[in-house]
Amino acid sequence: MSSSADAVQPRRGLARPARIGLLLAPALSVVGVLFVGGFALGVAQSLGYQPFLDGWRWSTDAYTTAWQDPAVRASVGLTLRVSLLSTVGATVLGVAAALLIHRTRRARRLLTAVFASPLPVPHVVGALTMLLLLSQSGLLSRVTHAAGVTGTPAEFPALTADGFGVAIIAEYVWKETPFVGVVVLAALSAGVDELEDAARTLGAGGLQRLRHVVLPLIAPSVAATSVLVFAFTFGSYEVPFLLGGPFPAALPVVALQYHQDVDLAARPEAMAISVVIAVLVAALVVVYLATVDRFVRRVR
Amino acid sequence: MRRSVGVGVLVVGVLTPFVPLLVWAVSGRWRYPSLLPQELSARGARLLAEPGSQVLSGLVTSLTVGAAVTVLALAVGTPAGRALGLYSFRGQRLVRFVLLAPAIVPGLAVLLGTQVFFLRYGLADSVAGVVLVHLVPTVPYVTLVTAAAFANFDVGYEQQARLLGARPLQVLRHVTLPALRPALMVAASFAFLISWSEYVLTVLIGGGAVQTLPLLLFAYARGADLTLAAAVALLLVAPPLLLVAAVSRRLPRDHGPLVGLGRL
Amino acid sequence: MPTPRLLALSAAALGLLTACGGAEAEPGPQTRTGGWAAVLGEARGQQVDWYMYGGDETLNTFVTGFLADRLDELGVTLKQVRITDTVDAVNKVLAEKQAGRDEGGSVDLVWVNGENFATGQQAGLWHCGYDRDLPNAAYVDFDDPAVARDFGVPVEGCESVWQQADSALVYDSSALTERDVESVSSLFAWAERNPGRFTYPAPPDFTGSMAVRTFLYDTAGGPSALDGTTVDEEAYGEASSRLWDRLIGVAPSLWRGGETYPSGQSDVERLYGNGEIDAFLTYGPGAVGDLVARGVFPDSTRETVLSVGNIANNSFVAIPYNAGDQAAAKVLANELLDPEVQLELFRTAGIYPAIDLERLTDAERAPFEDVDLGPSVLPLTELTADTQPELAAAYVTRIEADWKARVLQR
Numbered sequence: 001m002s003s004s005a006d007a008v009q010p011r012r013g014l015a016r017p018a019r020i021g022l023l024l025a026p027a028l029s030v031v032g033v034l035f036v037g038g039f040a041l042g043v044a045q046s047l048g049y050q051p052f053l054d055g056w057r058w059s060t061d062a063y064t065t066a067w068q069d070p071a072v073r074a075s076v077g078l079t080l081r082v083s084l085l086s087t088v089g090a091t092v093l094g095v096a097a098a099l100l101i102h103r104t105r106r107a108r109r110l111l112t113a114v115f116a117s118p119l120p121v122p123h124v125v126g127a128l129t130m131l132l133l134l135s136q137s138g139l140l141s142r143v144t145h146a147a148g149v150t151g152t153p154a155e156f157p158a159l160t161a162d163g164f165g166v167a168i169i170a171e172y173v174w175k176e177t178p179f180v181g182v183v184v185l186a187a188l189s190a191g192v193d194e195l196e197d198a199a200r201t202l203g204a205g206g207l208q209r210l211r212h213v214v215l216p217l218i219a220p221s222v223a224a225t226s227v228l229v230f231a232f233t234f235g236s237y238e239v240p241f242l243l244g245g246p247f248p249a250a251l252p253v254v255a256l257q258y259h260q261d262v263d264l265a266a267r268p269e270a271m272a273i274s275v276v277i278a279v280l281v282a283a284l285v286v287v288y289l290a291t292v293d294r295f296v297r298r299v300r
Numbered sequence: 301m302r303r304s305v306g307v308g309v310l311v312v313g314v315l316t317p318f319v320p321l322l323v324w325a326v327s328g329r330w331r332y333p334s335l336l337p338q339e340l341s342a343r344g345a346r347l348l349a350e351p352g353s354q355v356l357s358g359l360v361t362s363l364t365v366g367a368a369v370t371v372l373a374l375a376v377g378t379p380a381g382r383a384l385g386l387y388s389f390r391g392q393r394l395v396r397f398v399l400l401a402p403a404i405v406p407g408l409a410v411l412l413g414t415q416v417f418f419l420r421y422g423l424a425d426s427v428a429g430v431v432l433v434h435l436v437p438t439v440p441y442v443t444l445v446t447a448a449a450f451a452n453f454d455v456g457y458e459q460q461a462r463l464l465g466a467r468p469l470q471v472l473r474h475v476t477l478p479a480l481r482p483a484l485m486v487a488a489s490f491a492f493l494i495s496w497s498e499y500v501l502t503v504l505i506g507g508g509a510v511q512t513l514p515l516l517l518f519a520y521a522r523g524a525d526l527t528l529a530a531a532v533a534l535l536l537v538a539p540p541l542l543l544v545a546a547v548s549r550r551l552p553r554d555h556g557p558l559v560g561l562g563r564l
Numbered sequence: 565m566p567t568p569r570l571l572a573l574s575a576a577a578l579g580l581l582t583a584c585g586g587a588e589a590e591p592g593p594q595t596r597t598g599g600w601a602a603v604l605g606e607a608r609g610q611q612v613d614w615y616m617y618g619g620d621e622t623l624n625t626f627v628t629g630f631l632a633d634r635l636d637e638l639g640v641t642l643k644q645v646r647i648t649d650t651v652d653a654v655n656k657v658l659a660e661k662q663a664g665r666d667e668g669g670s671v672d673l674v675w676v677n678g679e680n681f682a683t684g685q686q687a688g689l690w691h692c693g694y695d696r697d698l699p700n701a702a703y704v705d706f707d708d709p710a711v712a713r714d715f716g717v718p719v720e721g722c723e724s725v726w727q728q729a730d731s732a733l734v735y736d737s738s739a740l741t742e743r744d745v746e747s748v749s750s751l752f753a754w755a756e757r758n759p760g761r762f763t764y765p766a767p768p769d770f771t772g773s774m775a776v777r778t779f780l781y782d783t784a785g786g787p788s789a790l791d792g793t794t795v796d797e798e799a800y801g802e803a804s805s806r807l808w809d810r811l812i813g814v815a816p817s818l819w820r821g822g823e824t825y826p827s828g829q830s831d832v833e834r835l836y837g838n839g840e841i842d843a844f845l846t847y848g849p850g851a852v853g854d855l856v857a858r859g860v861f862p863d864s865t866r867e868t869v870l871s872v873g874n875i876a877n878n879s880f881v882a883i884p885y886n887a888g889d890q891a892a893a894k895v896l897a898n899e900l901l902d903p904e905v906q907l908e909l910f911r912t913a914g915i916y917p918a919i920d921l922e923r924l925t926d927a928e929r930a931p932f933e934d935v936d937l938g939p940s941v942l943p944l945t946e947l948t949a950d951t952q953p954e955l956a957a958a959y960v961t962r963i964e965a966d967w968k969a970r971v972l973q974r
Contacts, residue, residue, distance in 0.1 A: 020383050027380035027399055027439055034436050035402045035410055042413030051416055053662050070973050100306050113548070114311055117318075120540030122497030124514045125321070125533045128521045132320035132530070137332040137838035139320045145333040153332055153840045154760040158820055161831075174317055227404065235406020237500040238514075242521055245824040246766045247972055252408050256500070259412055262651050262658070262683050270412065277409035285404055329859030332839035339859060354628065354644075419656075420663035425670045507656055508645050509613065509670060519618055519646060524833035525860050528621065 039278060046271035050264070062268035072273060074248030079234060082165040082250065086172035087230040091222060093173065094180025099214070101181070102188045112185065116178050123175065127242040130171045134159040161245040168243045168250075172233050180225045187221040188214070223292040230288075231281050251277050321537075324530035344531030354511060355532060361427070362496060362512040363539075368431045369495040370488050373438040377487065378480075380439075381446025386455060403440035408500050411436065418505050425509035433505045434498055438491040445490065449483030482551050489547050493540055600699055603891045608639035610892035614881075615653035616675035618646025619830045622854045622913045630908055634899055640892045645671075648828070650680045650770075657689045657884040669886035673893040676882045678715040678770075681723060682957035684882065691883040692722040694894055700901035705920035709953065710878050716793045716956030723880035726900040727909065728916040730947045731774055731874040734836070734852055735843035738864040747871035748782040751843070752810075755817040761842040763819035763826060763835070766972060767964040771829035774875055775845045776811070776967050777960070781952060782872040783807045793956040800959070808970045815971070825972065837861055849947060850914020853937040865940040869950055876951035878918050903928050911935050916944060 046063070050056040066072045101111055118126070133139050141156035150156045159166040192214055199209045240250035249257070251273060258270035324330070328341025347353050384396055402410070411433060415424070423429035457479070461471045477484070499514040508515070513536045520529035612635070618624060624644065632642040647653055653674045660669050676684070684690050695701060704725060705711060711725050712718065735745055739761065744754040755762045765772035781787055784803035790796060815822025819841055826832045835841045837860045846852070855861040881900065883893045899905055903924055906917040914937050921929050937943075954960075 016387075017389075020387055020389055023379040023383035024395060024399075026376040027443060028395070030376055030435050030439055031399055031402060034414065034433070035405075036398070038410045038412075038414040038436075039405075040413075041417065042410065045413050045416075051420070097310055100303065100310065103303065104307060111307065111311075113545075115314055116544075117541070118314060120493055120544045121537055122499075122514055122540070124497070124499055124517050124521065125537050126317070128517070128529055128533050129317040129321050131521065132324055132526065133317055135838070135840075137835075137840050139323075139335075142333045142335050146335055152760075153838070154819075161820070161824060161826070163824065174314075178314070231404040231406065235409055237408055238518060242518070246827045247824065252406065252500070255412060256408065256504075259415075260649075260652060260655055262655060262680075264658075274409040274412045278405050281405055281409075282401075331837075331862065341859070343858065350625075351628075353625070354646075416659060416663065419659050420665070422665075507670070508615070508647050508652065511646075519648065522648070522828065522830045522834075523619060523621065524830060524837045524855060525621060525858065526834070526837075527860075 039275075042271050042275050042278070046268055046275050048268055050267070053264075062272040066269050066272045066276070069269070071247060071249070071254055072251075075251045075254045078163070078165055078244075078248040079240075079251045082168050082172070082240070083230050083233040086169050086176065086233045087226050089169065089173040090176035090180050090229050091226045093177045094225070095184055095218065095222060097177060097181040098184035098188060098218075101185055102192070112182075116182050118175050119178050119182065121175065123171070123236065124238050124242070126171045126175050127239045130167045130174070130243055131160060134167045134170060136160075160243050163245065163248060165240070165244060165250075168240050171239050171243060172229075172236075176229045176233075180222070180229065183221045183225050184218045187218045192217050219292070219295075223289065227285050227288060231285060234281050234284075235277055321530050321533055324526050325534050327527055341527060344527045347528050347531055348535055354516060355513075355535065358511050358513045358516045359535065361510060362514075365427060365431055365434065365502075365510075365512060366492045366495045368427075369434040369438055370491045372431065373435055373442045373491040374484065374488055376435065377439045377442025377491075378446045378484070380443045381448075381487075382450050384443065385447040385450025386453065399443050400440045402436050403444070407437050408504070411501060411504065415504055424505055425507045427506075427510055430502050430506045430510045430512075433501045434495045436501075437498070438494045441490040441494065442487040445483050445487040446480065449480050453479060485547050485550065489543055492543065496540060599697065603894050604638065606891035607889070607895040610889040611641040611643055612672045612889050612892035612896050613643050613645055613670060614673045614675070614893075614896060615645045615647055615650075615656075615671050617648070617650060618644075619648070619828075620848060620851055620913065622851055623915065626909060626913045630912070631899065631905065634905065635892075635896060638895055638899075640895050642896065650674065650676050651683075654680045654684055654689065657684070657886070658687055660886060661687065661689060666886050668888040669884050670888065671884050672887040672889045673896055674882050674884065675726070675879060676723065677877060677879050678954070679957045679960050681714050681880065681882060682717045684884075685717060685722065689884055690722040691885045691887065691890065692720060694883070695719075695721045695724040695897075698724060698894065698898040698901060700898050700903075700919075703901055703903060703919040703923050705923070708920070710876065711918075714880060715877065715954045715960060716958075719880070723882035724897040724901070725878045725918045726881050726897070727879045728876065728918045729847040729879055730849065730876045730916060730951060731778065731845060731847050732849035732867045732942055732947060733843060733870055734846050734849065734865060734867050736836075736862055736864055737866045738862070739842040742868070745843070745868045745870070748779055751870070752814045752817070755814060758842070759817040760819050760821070761840075762817075762844070763832065763841055764845060765829050765832050766825040766827060767967050769828045771832070771845065771847050772825070773960060773964055774847060776807075776963055777955060778845060778870065778872060778875060779811060780804070780807045780963065781875075782870070783810055786872075787952050787955055790955055790959055794958050795962050800962070804963070804966060808966070811967075811971050848915070849942055850910070850916060850937060853914050853941040854912075856938060856940045861940070863940075867940065867942045869942070869947065873950040873952040874947070875954060876948065877954045907931055907935075914941060916947070 045051075048056055048059045048062070097115060101108060101115060104111055131138065135141070136153035136156045136158060141150060141153060144150045144156060159170070195213050195217070196209050199213050204212065235252055236250070237252040237256060241253050244250060244253070255270050255273040255277065258266040258273065261267070261270075323337065325344045326340050326342075327337035328339035328343070330337035348355050380399055384392065384399070418424040418429050418433075423432065457475050458471050461475045466474070497514060498512075499518060502510060502512050502515060506512070506515075513532070517529065517532045517536055520532050523529065614627070616627070624646070627642070627644050635642045653671055654676070657669060657671050657674075696706065714723065733745055733751070739758070740754060744750055751762070764775035767773040767776055780803065783806050784790065789799055789803055819826075819835065826835060829846070832841070832844045833855075836844050837855070849867050852861060852865060852867065856863060856865050881897050883890060883897070887893055901919055903919065906919050909915045910917055910932060917932065921932060
């Protein structure tokens with residue numbers, strides 16, 4: 001029962017384009033200057049532009065250096081692996097949790113509140129808790145020691161400061177599962193029950209209902225949140241810095257490290273890495289959304 | 301039966317990471333491999349109250365930055381949300397993409413290139429610069445949430461109020477904003493939470509001179525005394541949890557804003 | 565800062581008028597007291613932003629408590645800006661210089677030495693010529709090579725000394741015997757018998773760099789083999805290849821099998837506190853006492869100097885050329901040299917004094933000798949018995965780069 005502003009003719013005041021323009025102006029200038037401008041500056045600096053410094057020249061050397069840099073190559077592998085695994089983990093667990101909570105009758109509000117409690121926790125805190133829990137002298141290791149499974153810290157698997165990124169993935173999954181879950185839960189509450197009942201009356205079994213009723217309904221939410229999770233985990237700094245080791249380090253960690261190097265020759269490489277991060281994330285998001293779009297249309 | 305096991309696993313999985321945090325914050329001596337601290341200590345709590353520990357000034361700085369970012373993000377993002385939610389115009393998809401892109405593309409990657417310019421124009425090392433840079437991740441979320449709300453908003457009410465003689469500002473105050481209240485609360489919460497938790501952008505532009513709580517915690521988390529780190533972490537976590545609890549109590553049961561998030 | 569600026573300007577103007585002769589922007593040695601009174605006057609109402617490593621909690625408490633109170637009495641506000649690596653502060657001044665910000669810089673004072681000082685010198689970042697004019701400079705022995713040269717780079721009045729760092733090995737006496745910690749060789753042999761219980765932070769961390777250099781001194785027979793301010797390729801090549809072989813050889817016996825190294829000294833200290841390793845090298849042996857007292861380190865913690873000797877250097881404070889509150893920075897630099905401050909620093913934070921104790925009266929010196937940092941900390945005499953000087957900054961940078969390529973990224 002809503003009428004768009006177009007249906008209602010303004011009696012006086014600004015013409016429509018001017019009105020829209022004025023409404024969008026503040027946000028567009030903030031985003032335009034900082035985001036678009038920042039990206040442009042990053043690209044320029046990656047190509048050799050050094051503002052306020054004499055004697056710079058355009059060159060693509062930074063990209064070749066980055067490509068040949070062993071730290072960067074190892075970093076791309078780690079970052080991709082961590083982001084993909086975290087996204088898959090958070091998505092699967094988030095959807096499962098949402099379905100579970102939706103079907104729970106008793107104390108659903110309390111359960112939802114508990115489930116959502118990691119959401120407001122800052123990632124720095126999340127990283128610290130994973131450190132306390134998963135380091136070789138952490139709480140989990142002490143539990144296995146008490147159970148007689150490990151005798152020394154070194155016998156407990158290396159989950160922090162490791163080359164695979166286990167603790168990093170654990171932190172992301174812990175924090176992002178509720179994110180996916182809460183949004184999917186909202187989508188479910190918006191009317192899946194009636195549709196499921198209708199399908200059940202028509203003779204559809206549990207699995208069929210899941211595939212043809214529930215999943216298509218939540219597919220847009222799942223797609224959107226998993227995109228956000230992937231993008232976030234790919235570009236996050238503090239979690240891989242605190243929970244990861246010096247080599248390989250995540251791409252954002254390497255970028256900032258090179259940016260802070262006293263040797264200014266490292267700066268274009270830092271910019272090149274950050275441009276690669278931005279472009280990679282954007283490209284992967286486009287590909288993913290296109291694929292999901294096709295899947296959703298076919299399922300529907 | 302299977303469902304209660306599932307629920308149990310869920311609850312344990314979600315709440316377990318909080319446990320070591322709570323215990324470390326009050327421990328005095330807790331060496332491997334004991335399951336419980338050998339000694340308790342109040343030095344974590346003392347650190348929070350100590351004037352020289354920079355914890356209190358970090359708290360004040362975080363609150364100041366967070367409040368400023370929330371106000372500005374709402375002021376900037378709500379009109380944009382109105383434009384996207386109420387109207388349909390040519391180029392809308394492009395505008396939508398540009399305005400929401402900062403929520404997807406990592407902030408550090410894009411803003412790394414601006415640091416030199418912030419420095420040159422005197423915005424680095426200042427609260428103003430940090431507030432400005434925090435707008436980048438927050439404005440998209442405010443825009444998204446308010447756009448979803450405006451899409452469900454009946455402009456007819458505004459029109460009626462104008463017909464009855466109300467001035468634009470009165471319409472805003474008595475018709476539009478009250479109708480948008482849930483969405484504005486959610487948007488403000490998002491903006492505050494994002495700014496409150498932000499680390500790397502604050503470090504990049506603030507340069508260590510603007511010490512927010514996440515920066516302080518980061519330093520302690522790398523150190524040897526984990527009791528202090530845990531204490532600061534609890535302080536950092538408390539306001540967000542309180543905020544979310546307070547806001548969700550006041551929100552109506554409808555999940556409109558969150559569903560809007562799903563329509564990215 | 566408008567109002568304090570106005571006050572400072574008028575005070576400075578007054579100072580200029582009353583001082584004998586033409587007092588310039590750089591205080592000359594004309595009338596020391598007159599010149600210093602002008603500096604004090606200008607500093608009143610200013611805030612000095614001191615960029616310093618923030619990983620030592622006891623030191624932080626000292627700076628924001630005792631030291632800040634002393635400066636308050638002089639009308640100067642002390643703001644401690646904690647950084648994780650000195651290079652961040654140097655970078656900032658460098659960036660400001662490149663951006664054309666030649667005055668009103670945000671960094672007023674930096675705790676610096678070694679490569680960072682050298683980098684700053686090359687780029688012309690430091691304000692110079694004031695260190696001997698500080699009233700408390702009377703307590704400094706400027707002829708001491710450790711004061712006149714910073715990692716081989718001549719100081720030339722561009723920084724003021726403030727603390728002495730002597731490296732030491734910290735170990736858990738319940739896991740290592742005194743024989744195990746006699747020398748680098750015995751330590752490595754112990755590591756091979758007890759794999760995974762020793763490590764060092766990855767250079768370019770300051771302490772990690774020192775650890776590698778300690779091993780290099782042991783391999784090369786001392787720092788004298790690598791002389792001069794530029795790298796002697798022949799001598800370095802020979803000594804370093806033996807060093808890398810040795811470090812790669814011991815790597816499997818280190819923490820995590822040498823596959824990775826902790827990112828920084830604070831991570832190493834956390835590993836020790838958590839019982840994941842039993843020994844580590846440090847530049848701050850004095851601070852260990854407080855960590856034992858707090859229960860973060862075990863009571864069985866002890867310290868020793870390896871047979872190769874330990875590496876001693878002085879830390880300095882430097883004022884950037886564009887510091888916004890230069891007078892306040894000088895006042896702080898001067899306060900740091902005050903015997904009372906040096907004593908309190910030693911007593912509470914375990915940081916060894918950089919002033920020449922011989923220049924104090926007997927009454928002033930006695931409290932230093934009375935300080936007892938506990939059984940876990942080496943007394944000053946033992947710590948300084950066998951000190952080796954640092955290598956030139958050029959060597960340090962080269963060693964760090966080579967370590968990264970040869971040992972870390974194998």
